[in-house]
Amino acid sequence: MTEVDAFLDDLDRLAATSATDAPAAFYRQLLPAAAMALGSDAAEWFPLASGGDLPTRWPAQPGKATPLIDSERVERVRFDGIPRIVVGENGAPAVVAPVEGASDVVGVLAIRLGDGAATPERSVELAAAVAEIASRYELRREADRVAAAQSRLARVENLLVRLHSRRGRSAIAREAADQGRLLAGCDRLTVLAPSGGGWRIVAVSGVQQVSRRSDAARRIEKLTQAGLAAGEPLVVPVPTGAEPPPQLAEQVDRYCDAAGVRALRVLPCEPPAEADEAPSRPRLALMAEWFDEAIDPEADALLAALARHLGVASQRDGAGGGWRLGRTATALVLAGLLAAGAIIAMATPATLWLPVDGRFEPIDHARVFAPLDGVVEEVLVKQADHVTVGQPLVRLASPDLLLKQEEVAEAIAATEAEIASLETEKLRASLPGRNEDAADATTLASRVAALREGLGHQQRQRELLEAEAAKLVVASPLEGDVVSWRPDDYLADRPVRRGQRLLEIAAEGRWRIELEAPDHRTGPLLRAHEMGEPLLVEYVVRADPASTHTGRVASVAPSTHADAEGSPVVRVVVDPDDAPRANPRSGLGVSAKIDCGEHSLAYVWLHEAIEAIRRRWF
Known part of the structure; x- marks a missing residue:
């Protein structure tokens, strides 16, 4: 293997291993190697269709240096695609070679020939070989760009599918905040919804529970309200030639200084409107923030698309739509409803039933x-x-x-x-x-x-x-x-x-029900019994709960005793209205409820809590 072959193999490895997202670094290594191989003292790379890359020259010259060849010759080489020797800077000869991409010439390599250069034919041959190696690098770059675009397109499609499959404003906002931040490459993405006369945070990327009373949350809500009130999306840093209102600019500066934000975007989430439709208030809004200035060039377009789809999703689901009360108004409405319910409950009569357990016992x-x-x-x-x-x-x-x-x-x-x-x-x-x-x-x-x-x-x-x-x-x-x-x-x-x-003997025909009422729940029972009228009792036999029977309270024990478990109870004797229908036998268990008279519905619901509070405090 000759030295030239080894040299070209080294360049080939360089083209195969260099990072495709840093073309300037690749050409800074390629140019000096190619120049020394051709016996040159200067080389330059003229990108034509590589997405705005700047020319790269070796050795680097400060300021505005004169190109090795003029733009007319660069375009001619690009047009015919043939490497050749041309007259370059200050009349010095230079060999130029086109670098081809997947479908077109993407740039031109220019190498100035010095006194130690090889023959013109050999110089053109070597320049063409170097250009072919650079073409392989450009093909790698284009393949990586296509793969990155496909990956981003897949992420966009996945986000939109998940966004439109969610139901409810909170779920839609959470999906947009978490996945939208990854898609746009911002450091924080906040979704807000209109509330009363302002905006209220619904979801923040990476945050499960938002503290809406914090200073940071209040500043975000105020800045969103001020930015959307201007009628245009808020962009920071401000594009060249745009002048935001002085008051808004001052508020943005204060927010950015306090939060350490270097760039931000505030966009309304509006669904596409028909030509004859009047614009409506946006249902949701986005605030994207960057804490450094490394903003993806496609971030604005992606955020705009996300805002449109978020508007469509919120409109379809009804999230954020319609008139909404603020937090204070909502609290007042709820308090009014509770007060009205309490008044109705206190004015509505209802029967207070005391549930107790007992058993059948023969009278004789x-x-x-x-x-x-x-x-x-x-x-x-x-x-x-x-x-x-x-x-x-x-x-x-x-x-x-x-x-x-x-x-x-x-x-x-x-x-x-x-x-x-x-x-x-x-x-x-x-x-x-x-x-x-x-x-x-x-x-x-x-x-x-x-x-x-x-x-x-x-x-x-x-x-x-x-x-x-x-x-x-x-x-x-x-x-x-x-x-x-x-x-x-x-x-x-x-x-x-x-x-x-030893034994128990029961006479036939006459039965009674002995109930045991818990002592702490007998207050309403004793008060109703003191009125003098027999209290109605409804009971079911535990062996046959499908049938309900009735009876009347015959007597209430004047004293309290302990039951089998040691709890204080008051014995209540009930005369059943139709004992034979209940098929009684000694000790047959019953579940009963005693009519303790009419009280307000509120007392019927809350009497146990009321009695417990009275016992506790008095």
């Missing part, structure tokens, strides 16, 4: 208790058996009582035997010729009298024990049905103590 019923300590020897009845007054229910056994009876019987037998023995001795003592050492009749008589008195006590004790033994057979105190659950299973062979409940 008795609980059978163990008369003394013992063991259940036999259960003589079963659940639901009908019993009569005095019918045996349970037979108990008491080993202690049996032992006492045996001891008393033995004591009585011993006493009676001793009395008989003394009576015999007393007879003998009364016969003539008795032994003088034996007890006399008087002494024996006193001893017999004492034993007879003791015998009387023992007999009375036996009678008491027999009475106690009779109690071991527990009888029914009334006629009715056995309502205890499976008494034979629960009582058989079970030790019991005196006073322990």
